[in-house]
Amino acid sequence: MLEALKALELPAGKGFIWIAAEAGVARALKQYVLGELGHPGAWMKAAGYWTAGQSDAADKALD
Template identity: 55%
Template sequence: MSDHVALWTHLANPADGNALRRLLDRISLPPRTFVWIAAEASVARALRDDLTARGHPKEWLKAAGYWIAGQADGSAKDL
């Protein structure tokens, strides 16, 4: 049995991170949990900030903005 868990959700508006932020609020992260976030840049940044505000170590977190709302071919891979 694997200790890995992946959570997926569908968003009607992928540039609105409120649904993801509410989902994240309901998740308890055990120590040494690596979190990988791939989303619209402002959403990825907000989720990263929420996690670090909760005390999640930055070295156990990767957030990447794979697109920027309103910009063609925009990305922010290293947030």
């Protein structure tokens, strides 16, 4: 998913980014959007709705 995000051409201007995925994937995508793209954190929501290898586990905070 990270490679797909890197290949994505985002439109110009302000926009809200919403990420929902496995916790580790969501965290990596969030770090890329904030760090590499410089997108403001206030304009993004990232949540890990499940954790690979763990039953009944989620990380919706993703600090």
